[in-house]
Amino acid sequence: MKIAFISDIHGNFEALTAVLAELDRMHVTEIVCVGDVVGYYAQVNECCDELKRRGIKSLLGNHDWYLGFGGFCIRSKSVNDCLAYQRKVITSENLNWLRTFGVHMQVGDAQIVHGGWSDPIDEYLREPDEAYFARLPGSIFVSGHTHVQSLHHFGEKTYCNPGSVGQPRDGDPRAAFAIFDGHSFELHRVAYDMRKVFELMETAGFNDYYYGGLKTGANRLQRLED
Template sequence: MRSCPPGIVYFEAAWRACALSRTRVAAPAVPGRRRLRIHLAGIDAVRGRSMKIAIISDIHGNIEALEAVAGELDRLGVREIVCLGDIVGYGASPRECLDFVTERATATVAGNHDAAAVCEGASDFFNQAAREACNWTVRVLRASDRAFLASLPLRVKLEALKVELVHAECVMPRMFDYIQDCVDGYRALQMVEPGNVCFVGHTHVPVCFQEEGPFYADCGRHRFDPKSRAVVNVGSVGQPRDGDRRASFGVFDSEERVLEVRRVAYDYESAARKIREEGLPQVLGDRLRFGR
């Protein structure tokens, strides 16, 4: 593991933004894993054709929630998935969640818990429960898991879709700051290219910030102005914090510029039981029951 400068989460291979063209981009090979498929910018090349993309974030080692979301996506016929990071941390099934993301996600960015799993000292700023979960996660990850996490960029731009992906916020992605209010949201909007939608995670709460206002506290279904900017959080798959314990995710129609934030119930008791059985802090299982 790499040592981090104080106060900064250093993430290997993540200092650069990943600007994608319409052509398929070869990503670093990870031993024992399929090659990453970062090619989403080219899959809607047929002009006038609707393209639906699933946006998932903050899975946090909760395979029960992730499988429920996957089942709903299959039912909806949505095949392309992008992941906004924090695949691991908190939950008791990090390897299973990493297997899903490496197999199914078209593009993935790094979250702070992903960074902490491969960066020595990065969890020093976590609360005690998060730090204990991080230490446990580090012990159970495989070498291929660590290689995958260390290969992730902090930011991805899907130029053809006019979509940007980042885990925390757009101003200084490597600092993993929170977009918590309208001031933060407005500041983040200024870093998004005109006409683009930037999808973020990190707070585990669905919210939409638009250039023209107003700000929507629970996105639901929304159509974006193709000429203006937007910053959107689709909530958390594996640890929602808005009082709704159901897994949260988004489905974005790139042609119509329409996003729908959806919820799906899952077996949270099973996820909480696994947390308890692995000796992780009980609070991490308890909060799944309340969505807080």
């Protein structure tokens, strides 16, 4: 058994296409999205359509919630600028699809949320530690949201963040994902051509401030707000 975990696609169809092509090459057929299919970049419909076409289940991320349920981000005007554009272009079918997402998922022994187990949509596990997971039942945990790929072992418990497909924030601009074989995780990265992302964002009226961090896998000081 091999399961791919992808997360934080954020309307970046070019990155998603590269990741899915790599998973096809690796003959991985079971794929789970840990949330945030939408947000930030211009191809939200293409990302939704491809996940639906492949039957890829997704959890509800904070950006999926913003767009699907009419919410806004209290932390970031930039996020809301992108959401305002996406509200104009997303199809009603894809909007309704976002609204079907749950906030928890279990695949085998893996317990999965977008954020954390105190707030499944919007908790940031930026520095996961043993004490946090000691209070949780189970042994395998997966979440996204931070856009930072990581793998931690705390005694009998394992935590994996597959990183971000569409907007890495760990200094590596390549799209990120993880593979789980039922016992252990492998972390992977794949390069993709960003030029179309930039062109489509410019066409939509956004300048380099909104997409420039993709070039470097921008850290917190160089990227858009959460």
